[in-house]
Amino acid sequence: MANEKKPNNFKISPWLIYVVVIIGFIALNYFGGSGFQDTTKISSAKFNEYLNKGQIEKVIIYNKTEGEAYLTKEALKDKANAKVAKDMMGGVNKGPHYSFDIGNDESFQNKIEKAAQEGKIKDYDFKAKSNWGELLMGILPFVIIIGLWILIMRRMSGGAGGGGGQIFNIGKSRAKLFDEKTEVKTTFKDVAGLEGAKEEIQEIVEFLKTPEKYTILGGKIPKGALLVGPPGTGKTLLAKAVAGEAKVPFFSLSGSDFVEMFVGVGASRVRDLFKQAKDKAPSIIFIDEIDAVGRARGKNNMSGGNDERENTLNQLLTEMDGFGTNTHVIVIAATNRADVLDKALMRAGRFDRQIYVDLPDIRERKEIFEVHLAPLKKVENLDTEFLAKQTPGFSGADIANVCNEAALIAARNNKTAVDKQDFLDAVDRIVGGLEKKNKIVTTEEKHAIAVHEAGHATVSWMLEHAAPLIKVTIVPRGQSLGAAWYLPEERLIVRTEQMLDEMCATMGGRAAEKVVFGKISTGALSDLEKVTRQARAMVTIYGLNDELGNITYYDSTGQSEYSFSKPYSEETALVIDKEISKLIENEYQRAIKILEDNKEKLEQLAAILIEKEVIFKDDLEAIFGARPFNLPPEETELV
Structure with a gap:
């Protein structure tokens, strides 16, 4: 609008104020109330001579100890007074x-009065004088020290902005308040997928809007909801959608906002946060990354810093469900580390609902794509x-990317x-990294990389439970020299056979090098890491090993990471190592046998890969024929 006033962005820096004050003190001391005049000190004998x-022309006596003399116009013309x-x-x-000093004030007074009577002086006066300059210069060092201390404390407590900007407000909450004055445009329509999570969160919002719908039946509002799930x-x-839909005061902050180097500040901020929320009840508090303050107490307490975090957690527990708790304040928290949270925080009465926000399935991914494609x-x-279909395992944040x-x-x-x-290239860029076409690769290395990638493609094509291939490339991407999608x-x-087939396909690259060249290289590092992790999980976590039987050493509480001892004996550790090695070696030999049976086709595929640098599913079908495992029964018989 034409009549709208432009905001005044002019701000005065505190440093500017400090500089002006210091210059003022120095000026007062330097000029001593004498303005810009030049006053020269003379002896009392010299004064008598001039008198x-x-x-x-005039004399002013201060405190009967010091005098100031004003010369006549004729005297100023004299060369002796030129200065x-x-x-x-x-x-x-x-x-x-x-200016001059007075010895005996009584004799000086008589002398001045006599000179006035004789007409040697026109005027004289006696005045009291306070030395403000010296007084202010004595105070100045203390003013500078206090000013610097206040400035440092402001910086340490989070700068000039926000609730903790001043040293006296360091215990205040840093939560951002969203209410009717602050419009939040995000709604549940902007959140694609997450149907179950949206349903439970929406119920909390509806309770705040129309509580009588639930209270008439005797129901009570949940005191808290914990959102748990992988990142992104x-x-x-x-939580943003809740802020946009609820139409009640919404306090948003991170778990790290409670953390401060000063003792007791975290607990003070928790108290202040809930006090503000109760004053504006009904209201919602959203704490993102609550694991920053909600970790289990008494774990790894090696330093004093943990005491402050535990005090903050204790205060949070009391505010959420203690004596005098206000039931009209709802706490929503989010974390991807629910396993490390304190049990007291997770109990009913504090976080009544734990809502798991999982990675989206294919239907939900389609909805998320439609949301992010709208502005494109x-x-x-x-x-x-x-x-x-091309983005399995992608989160909502990954799809936006x-x-x-x-x-x-x-x-x-x-x-x-x-x-x-463009979307397929974007998926390749995110999964594999940026193409490095200018990377120098020798002909021999290029052949080895082609054989390695062709080995992965061949073994995965021949195994029923291995993931179907999309494309293979020998163009370097990121840190890898080749990649298969x-x-x-x-x-x-x-199931066990599915995991074994995946391990066998992963070992196909190293097995191909062994079959074609008779020797192996360091190019299979990531493959070895993957199969070792998978084999260890089969043996120690999922209980899929016959030698060890139906047993797991997995600890879902997360407390094992603080333990210095293993949950099994040394003899069992030897068995675990032996079984992991046996699993990997069996799949490696199985991959070698498959590739030896199809060696000509493997070399043919490697040659095409060297020529084209990128091959697709159609190229494999031309060499190996249609993959029989995914076909209907009547077509499988033909193959």
Whole structure:
């Protein structure tokens, strides 16, 4: 609007104030109330000489100990007084011109009165004088020290902004308040997928809007809801939607906002936060990353810093469910480390609901794509279901990143709209890293990389439970010299044969090097890491090993990370190591046998890979024929 006033962004720096005050003190001391005049100190004998000559026009006596003399105009013209004739600015010095000390005040007074009677002096006066300059200069060091102390404490307590900006407000809560004055545009419509989580959170919002719907039946509002899930699944986004939908005061802060180097500050901030929330009840408090203060007490208490965190947690526990707790304040928290949280925090009455926000399935990924594709300029009839299939295991944040990367890739290629290929390139960029086409690779190394990647592709093609291949490349990406893309089946449970087939396909690269060259290289490091981790999980976590039987050493509480002892004996550790090695070696030999049976096709595939640098599913079908495992029964018989 035309009549709107522009905000005044002018701010005065505290440093500027300090500099002005110091300069003022120095000026007062330097000039001592004498303005810009130049006053020269003379002896009492010299003053008597000027007095007897009749060159003194006026005398002012201060405290009967010090005097100031003003010369006549004729005396200022004398060369002997040339130094005091002009002031510091070059103008006429109006006086006082000389200052002097008085010995005997009574005799001096008689002398002045006699000179006045004889007409040697026109005027004289006695005044009291306080030395403000010296007094202020005595105070100045203390003022500077206090000013610097206040400045340092402000910096340490979080700067000039926010609730903790001043040293006296360090115990105040740093929560951001969203109410009717602060519009939050995010709603549940902006949160794709997460149907179960949205349903439970929406119920809390509805209770705040229409509590009588529930209280008439005797129901009580849940005191807290804990959002748990992997990073990027939309926990914070869900909280933003609550802020936009609830239409009640919403306090948002991070768990680390309670943490401070001063003792007792965390607990003080918790008290202040809940006091503000109770004053504005009904209200919602959202604490993101609550594991910063909610870790289990008494664990790894090696330093005094943990005491302060535990005091903060104790205060939080009391505020959430203690004597005098206000039931109209709801606490929503989010974390991806629920295993380390204190049991007292997780109990009913504090966090009544624990809502698991899982990675989205294929249907939810399609909805998330549609939300993030809305602002993009894309081609018509873009298949979002295809994009959802190409991104298994991606979180909502990953999908948002894919859409953004696709738009950047399209702009880099000077396209007018984002198409399907841009999204595939974006997925490759995120999963595999940036292509490094300028990386120098010798012909021998390129052949070895091609054989390695062709080995992965061949073994995975020949195994029923291995993930189907999408494409293979020998163009270096990120830290890898080659890469293979698979489309894993989204399973809720995994069987032993499925895990073994995946391990065998992973060992296919090293096995191909052994079959073709008769020797192995260091290129299989990531493969070895993956199969070792998978084999260890089979033996020690999932109980899928016949030698050890139905036993697991997995601790879901997370307390084992603080323990210095293993949950099994040394003899069992030897058995575990032996079984892990046996599992990996069996799958390695199995991969070697598959590749020896298909050695000609393996070398043919490697040759095509060297020529094209990238091969797809169609190239494998041309060499090996259709994969029989995913076909209907009648087509499988034909194959």
